[in-house]
Amino acid sequence: MHSYTAxxxxxxxxxxxxxxxxxxxxxxxxVPVLAGFLLGSLNNGTGxxxxxxxxAAGLPLLMLDALTVLWLPPVLFLVVAEMFAGEKAxxxxxxxxxxxxxxxxxxxxxxxxxxxxCLTLLGETWLISLLMEFVMGLGSGSSALGxxxxxxxxxxxxxxxxxxxxxxxxxxxxxxxSTGAFLLLLFIxxxxxxxxxxxxxxxxxxxFDQTDWYRLWLATAPPINQLVILxxxxxxxxxxxxxxxxxxxxxxxx
Amino acid sequence: xxxxxxxxxxxxxxxGGRGIADISLSVNKxxxxxxFGPNGAGKxxxxxxxxxxxxxxxxxxxxxxxxxxxxxAAAMSKVSCLIETADAYGYMSASRNLKLAxxxxxxxxxxxIDEVLELVGLAEYxxxxxxxxxxxxxxxxxxxxxLLAKPELIILDEPTNGLDIEGIVWLRGLIARLAKEExxxxxxxxxxxxxxxxxxxxxxxxxxxxxxxxxxxxxLTGGGMxxxxxxxxxxxxxxxxxxxxHA
Numbered sequence: 001m002h003s004y005t006a007x008x009x010x011x012x013x014x015x016x017x018x019x020x021x022x023x024x025x026x027x028x029x030x031v032p033v034l035a036g037f038l039l040g041s042l043n044n045g046t047g048x049x050x051x052x053x054x055x056a057a058g059l060p061l062l063m064l065d066a067l068t069v070l071w072l073p074p075v076l077f078l079v080v081a082e083m084f085a086g087e088k089a090x091x092x093x094x095x096x097x098x099x100x101x102x103x104x105x106x107x108x109x110x111x112x113x114x115x116x117x118c119l120t121l122l123g124e125t126w127l128i129s130l131l132m133e134f135v136m137g138l139g140s141g142s143s144a145l146g147x148x149x150x151x152x153x154x155x156x157x158x159x160x161x162x163x164x165x166x167x168x169x170x171x172x173x174x175x176x177x178s179t180g181a182f183l184l185l186l187f188i189x190x191x192x193x194x195x196x197x198x199x200x201x202x203x204x205x206x207x208f209d210q211t212d213w214y215r216l217w218l219a220t221a222p223p224i225n226q227l228v229i230l231x232x233x234x235x236x237x238x239x240x241x242x243x244x245x246x247x248x249x250x251x252x253x254x
Numbered sequence: 255x256x257x258x259x260x261x262x263x264x265x266x267x268x269x270g271g272r273g274i275a276d277i278s279l280s281v282n283k284x285x286x287x288x289x290f291g292p293n294g295a296g297k298x299x300x301x302x303x304x305x306x307x308x309x310x311x312x313x314x315x316x317x318x319x320x321x322x323x324x325x326x327a328a329a330m331s332k333v334s335c336l337i338e339t340a341d342a343y344g345y346m347s348a349s350r351n352l353k354l355a356x357x358x359x360x361x362x363x364x365x366x367i368d369e370v371l372e373l374v375g376l377a378e379y380x381x382x383x384x385x386x387x388x389x390x391x392x393x394x395x396x397x398x399x400x401l402l403a404k405p406e407l408i409i410l411d412e413p414t415n416g417l418d419i420e421g422i423v424w425l426r427g428l429i430a431r432l433a434k435e436e437x438x439x440x441x442x443x444x445x446x447x448x449x450x451x452x453x454x455x456x457x458x459x460x461x462x463x464x465x466x467x468x469x470x471x472x473x474l475t476g477g478g479m480x481x482x483x484x485x486x487x488x489x490x491x492x493x494x495x496x497x498x499x500h501a
Contacts, residue, residue: 003327006357013354018345091341095399098305098337099358100330253308 003101004109010096011113015079021117024075028121029128031071032063036132043138059138060129060150061218067125068157068211069193072118073164077185078178079117080168083110084249086178093254107249111242114165119158126154145218156214159231163207163238164189170245173252207237255282256319258407258439259304264313266299274299274463277313281441281456283406286433288450289443290485291460297443298338300460301411304441305335317407335409340396340416344385348376348395351384352402359403370398373428389416397425401432407439408432414449426453451481459488466492 015021036059087093096106130147132138145153168185175181192208203209213230216222259281267273274296281287289297302308304315306322315322320329342351352367371377374394379387384395393416400408414422430453432438444450450457451471458468467474467488474484 002360003358010354010357013350014343014346017350090344091339092343094305094307094337095341095343095355097307098330098335099355100327100333101358102327103306105327251309253302 003099004105007096007101007106007109008112008116011083011110012116015083015113015117021079025121025124028067028071028075028124031066032059032125032129032132035059035063036129036136036138040132040136040138043136058129058145058150059133059136060126061145061153063125063129064122064154064157064214065212067122068161068214072121072161073189073211074186075121076114076118076161076165077168077189078182080114080165081172081175081178081181081185083114084169084172085175085181088175088252088254089177091254097254103250104246107246111166111169114169115162118161118165122154122158122161126151153214153217156217157211160207160211160213160234163234163241164211166238166241166245167207170241170248173245173248207234210234257281258283258318259441260316261300261304262314264300264303264310264315266303266308266310268299272296272463273311274303274460277465279458279465279468281407281439283439284433284437286429286440286453286455287442288447288454288457288481289441289460290445290447290450290457290481292445294462295460296463297445297460298411299463301335301337301409301441301443305333305337305409306330307337332406333409334400334403334405334407335411336396336400336413337409337411340389340392342384342392342395342399345383347381347383348387348398349380351395352399355399355402362403366402366404370401373401374398375424390418390421393417394421404436405438407441410440410442412444413442414444414446422449429453447480447482447485457481457484459485461489461492464492 039059039062084093097103130150171185171188172178172181175184189208192206195206196203196209210230210233213227213234216227216230257280259279261277261279264277265273265275267275272294277296277300279287289300291297299308303310304317304322306326309323317329317333318331322329342348343354346354348371349367352370356362356367368377368380371380374397376391376394376398379391384392387395393413397410397413400410413425417425426449429440429442433440433455442450442454454471456468456470457474459466459474467484471481474488475481476484479487
């Protein structure tokens with residue numbers, strides 16, 4: 001257990017000292033600020049309620065929709081590709097593999113670090129969106145979510161995002177360079193996102209199309225059956241991807 | 255004497271036929287073993303298997319009585335290594351790189367990072383990013399990382415790569431001192447026979463993926479030959495289908 005926690009700390013430290021990760025954090029924070037100013041001025045300038053009362057259900061939810069579709073998946077793919085295939089290519093993976101730590105613990109600690117980054121980006125967006133909503137006076141509308149409910153929605157969004165990260169972890173095990181791994185992940189994601197337009201009947205089986213399951217929690221009385229089924233579906237994908245990725249990681253030569 | 259490292263009939267074949275076959279070796283505490291052989295002899299393949307970076311097709315390896323396939327973390331608790339190339343995280347400083355490594359050893363005394371950086375001559379550049387280091391400095395940092403936890407067994411693959419003459423002499427002195435004063439065991443791979451002959455107490459000679467001779471330097475050289483001559487003699491033996499093994 002000690003070696004696992006030691007490597008979780010190492011992986012998190014490695015992530016957060018990299019300039020590109022700091023830049024991603026800054027960009028993630030800037031978007032809700034800009035969106036808050038833009039929507040606030042549109043609300044005030046035109047008299048039409050784009051957000052808040054009568055408009056979309058608050059800035060945090062609007063930002064979450066954008067985050068989980070456009071921003072977070074590619075960011076997670078990039079980080080996962082760097083963390084596994086990138087470290088294999090730069091031969092720095094052996095720095096940890098030759099320390100007193102089992103490979104399964106190395107794998108688990110890397111996945112944990114990715115989950116921490118995911119949670120950080122979600123938390124950052126939630127907090128800044130909420131502050132912007134308050135500052136710009138967008139949160140007083142009847143449709144705007146309260147702080148507690150929006151936090152719950154963000155935590156619900158964390159579940160499918162981690163499942164996507166685990167699928168990415170599984171895919172990158174076949175790559176010796178982060179660029180190839182990242183590009184393939186982007187293609188898979190793009191294809192999976194476009195799939196419902198061409199084969200709508202199959203979209204219920206498409207994990208990439210279920211990433212907005214947090215929206216089910218928005219209902220006054222959330223549909224429990226549907227929530228449980230979808231949660232198990234996402235969880236199953238996560239578990240299968242984790243196990244398959246671990247198997248491949250343990251068999252690799254570095 | 256309890257061996258610190260036991261390799262039993264280890265085989266690893268790569269597509270195309272390269273690899274190692276049926277390697278067995280036993281290393282006791284305080285011995286300094288040189289692993290000699292030309293490029294492609296299988297030295298790095300063997301060292302990667304010993305350190306868990308690669309899995310063997312057959313055979314088993316135990317370090318300090320722990321099978322690396324079953325109890326890897328326990329087996330590596332007293333082992334450090336430098337395999338193939340010195341690759342630290344370039345976007346971090348030397349001290350931060352060592353801090354990451356130090357987290358795996360909770361009993362490590364405070365100040366040990368400064369101590370090893372001083373030892374390898376990098377104390378002055380401790381906060382400089384490793385990406386700005388020269389090849390020799392990176393090699394010294396990798397040696398510092400190997401020494402950090404005061405391991406009882408150190409496995410070094412071509413440790414003099416990138417070091418200047420002064421560095422090579424310093425490393426030889428360091429190995430001899432650690433073996434003598436602290437009883438540290440070494441397994442050092444090199445294709446420079448002369449260089450390692452001065453520091454090793456034992457040698458394992460490899461060619462084309464097989465061990466062609468092993469034992470103490472005195473046994474292998476017969477008291478009169480150089481290690482180079484012993485190696486050439488072992489090659490001739492191998493061509494006749496035999497290997498020189500001194501138990």
